[in-house]
Amino acid sequence: MPPDVNKDFEFKSLSVFPSNPPSSEFQFQVRRDEEWHEYDFFRAETWNSHTLKYEERKSGIRSVITKTETRGPYSRPFTVYFVHTKTAFSVKGVCKRFSDFKELDQKIKKQFKNFHCPFPPDKVFNALQPEFVNERKKQLQRYLDDALAVPEIAAYAELHSFLNIPEYNDYVSHEQEQVKKEQKRFSNPESEKPETYLRMIDQAKSSGDRISEAQAFNALGILYCEMGLDPQGIECLESSLELCRVEGDKKGICILLSNLACAHNKQECHSLALSCLKECDDLQGEDPPTQAQIKIKLALTSSANGEQFEAVEFCLRALELSKNLEDQVLEATCLFTLGTIYYDAGEVRQAVEAFERCLVLRRKTRNKIGLAETLNKLGLTYCDIGYDLRAIDYFEQSLVICEDSADLHGQAVCLQHLGNVFKMQKDNKLAIDFFERCLSVREKINDKRGCADCHESLGLVFYGLGNFKTATDHYEKALSVRIDLGDRAAQSECHKSLGTAYIRMEDTGKAVQSFERCLELQKQIGNDNGIVDALISLGLAHFKAGDNQASVKHLEDALMWFEFLPEEDAASITGKAVCLDHLGNVYSKMGRPSKAVEHYKKSLVVKREINDMTGEARCRVRIGLEHLSLSNLQEAYYEFESALRLFEKLEDDHGIAICYENLGDTLMKLGELHEAIIAYEKCLPIKVESVYS
Numbered sequence: 001m002p003p004d005v006n007k008d009f010e011f012k013s014l015s016v017f018p019s020n021p022p023s024s025e026f027q028f029q030v031r032r033d034e035e036w037h038e039y040d041f042f043r044a045e046t047w048n049s050h051t052l053k054y055e056e057r058k059s060g061i062r063s064v065i066t067k068t069e070t071r072g073p074y075s076r077p078f079t080v081y082f083v084h085t086k087t088a089f090s091v092k093g094v095c096k097r098f099s100d101f102k103e104l105d106q107k108i109k110k111q112f113k114n115f116h117c118p119f120p121p122d123k124v125f126n127a128l129q130p131e132f133v134n135e136r137k138k139q140l141q142r143y144l145d146d147a148l149a150v151p152e153i154a155a156y157a158e159l160h161s162f163l164n165i166p167e168y169n170d171y172v173s174h175e176q177e178q179v180k181k182e183q184k185r186f187s188n189p190e191s192e193k194p195e196t197y198l199r200m201i202d203q204a205k206s207s208g209d210r211i212s213e214a215q216a217f218n219a220l221g222i223l224y225c226e227m228g229l230d231p232q233g234i235e236c237l238e239s240s241l242e243l244c245r246v247e248g249d250k251k252g253i254c255i256l257l258s259n260l261a262c263a264h265n266k267q268e269c270h271s272l273a274l275s276c277l278k279e280c281d282d283l284q285g286e287d288p289p290t291q292a293q294i295k296i297k298l299a300l301t302s303s304a305n306g307e308q309f310e311a312v313e314f315c316l317r318a319l320e321l322s323k324n325l326e327d328q329v330l331e332a333t334c335l336f337t338l339g340t341i342y343y344d345a346g347e348v349r350q351a352v353e354a355f356e357r358c359l360v361l362r363r364k365t366r367n368k369i370g371l372a373e374t375l376n377k378l379g380l381t382y383c384d385i386g387y388d389l390r391a392i393d394y395f396e397q398s399l400v401i402c403e404d405s406a407d408l409h410g411q412a413v414c415l416q417h418l419g420n421v422f423k424m425q426k427d428n429k430l431a432i433d434f435f436e437r438c439l440s441v442r443e444k445i446n447d448k449r450g451c452a453d454c455h456e457s458l459g460l461v462f463y464g465l466g467n468f469k470t471a472t473d474h475y476e477k478a479l480s481v482r483i484d485l486g487d488r489a490a491q492s493e494c495h496k497s498l499g500t501a502y503i504r505m506e507d508t509g510k511a512v513q514s515f516e517r518c519l520e521l522q523k524q525i526g527n528d529n530g531i532v533d534a535l536i537s538l539g540l541a542h543f544k545a546g547d548n549q550a551s552v553k554h555l556e557d558a559l560m561w562f563e564f565l566p567e568e569d570a571a572s573i574t575g576k577a578v579c580l581d582h583l584g585n586v587y588s589k590m591g592r593p594s595k596a597v598e599h600y601k602k603s604l605v606v607k608r609e610i611n612d613m614t615g616e617a618r619c620r621v622r623i624g625l626e627h628l629s630l631s632n633l634q635e636a637y638y639e640f641e642s643a644l645r646l647f648e649k650l651e652d653d654h655g656i657a658i659c660y661e662n663l664g665d666t667l668m669k670l671g672e673l674h675e676a677i678i679a680y681e682k683c684l685p686i687k688v689e690s691v692y693s
Contacts, residue, residue, distance in 0.1 A: 025043070025044035025304075026041040026042060026043060026044055026265050026266070026300075026304070027041070027042055027043075027044050027046065028040065028041050028042075028225075028226075028262060028266060029041075029042070030222055030226065032219075035215055036215055036251070036252060036255045037215075037218060037219045037222050037259075038255060038258070038259065039222045039225065039258070039259040039262040039263065040262060041262045041265050041266075041297070041300070042300075043300060043340065046373070047369050047370075047372070047373040047376075047407070047410055047413075060087050060088055060400065060401065060403070060404025060405075061085060061086075061087055061148055061154055061163070061165070061168065062085070062086045062087075062148075062400065063083055063084070063085045063086075063144050063163055064083070064084050064085075064141070065081050065082065065083055065084075065137050065140055065141045065144070066082050066083075066084045067082045068080065068081055068133050068134075068137055069082070069095075070128060077128060078097055078098075079097070079098065079127070079128060079133050079136075080095045080096065080097055081095070081096050081097070081098075081101070081137060081140060082094075082095055083095075083096055083144075083163065085163045085164065085165055087165060087168060087404075088363075088366075088368055088371060088400075088401045088404060090165065092163065092164045092165055093164070094162075094163065094164045096162070098120075098136070098140075100162070101119075101120075101140055101143070102119065102122075104158065104159065104162050105119045105143070107158045108147060108153060108156065108158070108159070111156065111158075112150070112152060112153055112156075115147070115150060115153060117143055117146040117147065118143075119143060120136050120139040120140060120143070147159065193223075194220060194223060194224070197216045197217075197219050197220035197223065198220065200212070200216035200219075201213055201216045201217060201220070204216055210243050210246065210247050211243075211244075211247060211249060211252065213243055214240040214241075214243035214244050214247070214249070214252055214256075215240070215252075217236045217237070217239045217240035217243065218236070218237060218240040218252075218255070218256060218259065220233075220236045221233045221234065221235070221236030221237035221239075221240060221259070221263070222237075222259060224236060225262075225263050225266060230263060230266060230267050233263055234260065234263050234264070234267075237256055237259055237260050237263060238260065240252070240256050241253065241256040241257070241260065244256060250283060253280075253283060254280050254283050254284060254290070257276045257277065257279055257280035257283075258276070258277065258280050258294065258297065260272075260273075260276045261273040261274075261276040261277045261280070261297065261301065264276065265301060265304065268304075270301050270302075270304050270305035271305065273301045274298065274301050274302065274305065277294060277297055277298045277301060278298065280294050281294045281295065281298060288321050288324065288325055289321075289325060289327065289330070291321060292318045292321040292322050292325070292327075292330055292334070293318075293330075295314045295315070295317050295318035295321070296315070296318050296333060296334060296337055298310075298311075298314040299311045299312070299314035299315040299318065299338075299341065300337065302314060303340075303341050303344065308341060308344065308345050311341045312338065312341055312342070312345075315334060315337055315338040315341060318330075318334045318337075319331065319334040319335065319338060322334050328361045328364055328365050329361075329365050329367070331361055332358050332361035332362050332365065332367070332370065335354045335355070335357050335358035335361065336354070336355070336358045336370070336373070336374060336377070338354045339351045339352075339353075339354030339355040339358060339377065339381075340377070342354060343377070343380075343381055348381060348384070348385050351381050352378065352381055352382075355374055355377050355378045355381065356378070358370075359371065359374045359375065359378065362374055368401055368404070369405060369407060369410070371401055372398045372401040372402050372405070372410050372414075373398075373410070375394045375395070375397045375398035375401070376394070376395065376398040376410070376413060376414060376417065378391075378394045379391040379392070379393075379394035379395040379398065379417060380417065382394065383417070383420075383421055383424075388421055388424065388425060391417075391421055392418065392421055392422075395414050395417050395418045395421070396414075396418070398410070398414045399411060399414035399415065399418070402414055408441050408444060408445045409445060409447070411441050412438050412441040412442050412445070412447065412450055415434050415435075415437050415438035415441065416434075416435070416438045416450075416453065416454065416457070418430075418434045419431045419432075419433075419434035419435040419438060419457055420457070422434060423457070423460065423461055423464075426464075428461050428464065428465055431457075431461050432458065432461055432462075435454050435457045435461065436454075436458070438450075438454050439451060439454035439455070439458070442454060448481050448484065448485060449481070449485060449487075451481055452477075452478040452481035452482055452485070452490065453478075455474040455475070455477045455478035455481070456474070456475065456478045456493075456494070456497065458471075458474045459471045459472070459473075459474035459475045459478065459497060459501075462474065463497075463500075463501055463504075466504075468501045468502075468504050468505045469505070471497075471501050472498055472501045472502065472505070475494055475497045475498045475501065476498070478494050479491060479494035479495070479498070482494055488521050488524060488525055489521075489525055489527070489530075491521055492517075492518045492521035492522050492525070492530060492534070493518075495514045495515070495517045495518035495521065496514070496515070496518045496533070496534070496537060498510075498511075498514040499511045499512075499513075499514035499515040499518065499537060499541060500537070502514060503540070503541060503544055506544075508541055508542075508544050508545035509545070511541040511544070511545075512538065512541045512542065512545065515534055515537045515538040515541050516538065518530075518534045518537065519531065519534035519535060519538060522534050528561060528564045528565055529565065529572070531561055532558050532561045532562060532565065532572075532575060532579075533575070535554045535555070535557050535558035535561065536554070536555065536558045536575070536578065536579050536582065538554040539551045539552075539553075539554035539555035539558065539579075539583075539586070540582060542554060543582070543585070543586055543589070548586050548589060548590045551582075551586045552583065552586055552587070552590075555579055555582055555583045555586065556583070558579050559576070559579055559580070559583075562575070562576045562579070573606060573609070573610055574610065574612075576606055577603045577606040577607050577610075577612070577615060580599045580600070580602045580603035580606065581599075581600070581603050581619065581622075583599040584596040584597075584598075584599040584600040584603065584622060584626075585622075587599065588625075588626060593626040593627075593629045593630050594626075594630070596622075596626045597623055597626045597627065597630075600619055600622050600623045600626070601623065603615075603619050604616060604619045604620065604623070607619055613646055613649065613650060614646075614650060614652070614655075616646060617643045617646035617647050617650065617652070617655055618643075618655070620639045620640070620642050620643035620646070621639070621640065621643045621655075621658060621659065623639045624636045624637075624638075624639030624640045624643065624662060624666075625662065627639060628662070628666060628669075631669075633666055633669055633670050636662075636666050637663065637666045637667070637670070640659050640662045640663045640666060641659075641663070643655070643659050644656060644659035644660070644663070647659060653686050654686075656686060657683050657686040660679045660680070660682045660683035660686075661679070661680070661683045663676075663679040664676045664677075664679035664680040664683065667679060
């Protein structure tokens with residue numbers, strides 16, 4: 001079962017080292033609604049900056065007729081329909097008679113002349129028969145679905161009254177006003193030009209108004225940072241800070257320290273950012289709300305700097321402050337940040353608890369975007385620990401809210417995650433459907449990187465289905481976008497996927513070209529792991545093409561590159577064993593069994609070191625087969641016997657059957673006919689069972 005949410009659950013410091021790499025990327029926003037402009041930052045994946053298109057919003061109302069019931073006196077019984085209505089923030093239930101539905105239909109069709117959805121006909125006789133009631137329930141459900149699918153009707157007050165959600169329109173209006181206000185607050189007017197603030201600085205200097213001069217320097221510094229001129233921006237912010245220190249303007253000093261921290265984070269100078277934020281935190285001792293905000297920034301920056309333990313501590317202090325202030329919006333932000341840091345650190349139980357509590361608060365404060373983001377994060381957390389059905393439920397809830405809020409970016413994220421879950425569950429039809437819907441949304445918002453991700457995901461699904469032609473079409477489209485974006489690492493992955501698909505299509509020429517381009521890009525990036533992987537792939541492609549000499553060359557080069565990888569890297573150790581196995585296979589194909597045995601034995605040593613029992617057993621079978629071809633019958637017998645004992649421990653029937661068959665062949669060559677027959681007899685039932693199972 002998923003981790004329970006315990007009311008007495010206590011958040012704690014980290015007990016393990018990070019298992020997921022923390023995000024060091026931020027997105028930045030500027031607040032220009034006050035004289036002191038403020039530079040703010042969030043984690044790159046946050047939904048704060050999602051663009052909302054209300055003209056494309058869908059109804060956030062989901063109404064289902066859950067059951068029916070017969071009521072009334074014996075002489076005049078009637079049927080009532082239980083209608084269950086769910087919105088982002090409420091769940092309501094009402095009981096309605098058929099006559100109530102009919103009255104609603106009359107009001108709707110009077111108000112909306114173009115709505116022609118058929119309404120179920122009246123029935124005088126046998127109206128209480130179960131079959132009739134069930135059919136009418138379905139008809140009324142279809143009517144409700146059709147009505148709610150029309151935005152104007154979904155916003156109709158009479159319908160809301162009927163469903164017992166009369167406050168719904170007020171929520172929507174309030175939400176739109178808040179979003180517009182927030183967008184205006186973070187807007188970047190076209191009139192914002194450096195010349196404007198340079199003139200303001202000159203005017204302030206002439207009049208001797210140092211605070212106005214500091215404010216102009218601050219605004220100019222932020223503008224330079226937005227323009228990508230970070231060094232000039234930081235210089236202006238430092239000039240502003242110096243002026244505030246001279247004037248003893250505490251408010252200005254705090255804002256500028258926070259703005260400088262933001263600018264340093266933009267340059268990934270997280271230590272400098274932490275220094276600014278800690279000084280700012282010391283100055284905010286008498287202002288708990290601002291102090292809590294600064295601690296959240298300290299937590300985010302500490303996490304980006306790899307200091308996860310400190311990040312949790314800052315979050316816990318911010319959470320305590322927000323609770324004392326009884327500020328539920330701030331408390332929800334603290335919990336979400338805390339959950340994200342726990343998630344990065346692999347503390348799943350703590351992460352789930354934080355996100356679940358955040359979810360409750362965001363429902364209370366009616367923060368739709370925040371609610372959708374929290375549901376999405378819970379889905380990711382449950383997905384990571386294998387609770388796929390729970391994850392799907394959270395992703396679908398998040399998707400509904402995003403559709404209701406016209407949050408196209410959020411919709412794309414939810415659709416992508418749903419596609420990924422169904423891909424993991426091997427439900428390829430649903431996976432394709434969600435990825436294609438995601439692609440459509442990402443194209444609409446011109447998210448090129450997201451479009452490439454969708455094409456790659458679709459390519460993987462079609463590859464798994466054996467439809468390699470369609471897979472390569474999607475990989476090619478993804479590659480084209482990656483080239484436009486100049487993302488060499490992602491281009492390399494596309495070439496690798498294309499090469500793998502071309503091998504399955506037996507087009508080894510194109511496979512070799514793809515892997516060569518992959519290798520070239522990995523060398524440009526300087527990624528040693530990627531270089532090794534590309535060399536092994538090239539070796540396999542040449543092997544498939546029948547060019548054994550080229551295959552050996554690339555695989556030997558890969559072995560040489562392993563020397564540059566960290567010895568403690570588990571993936572590197574496993575990769576080395578794989579490379580040695582492939583070299584053994586190539587030498588075996590070339591008719592050089594002694595060289596094959598040499599490499600298989602090296603692979604065997606690695607597999608025993610990492611306790612890979614299955615790999616060791618298979619390796620011993622390969623060594624045995626090479627000894628058999630060299631007529632080293634005693635050595636072959638020893639290897640097959642050793643492999644058999646390993647496969648028996650693993651309860652691998654297929655491996656056991658292979659060992660008995662090879663033992664039979666070896667015993668036949670040794671002249672031990674009776675023993676050979678016994679081995680074949682042990683092999684036969686397993687093979688027969690595998691054929692009919």
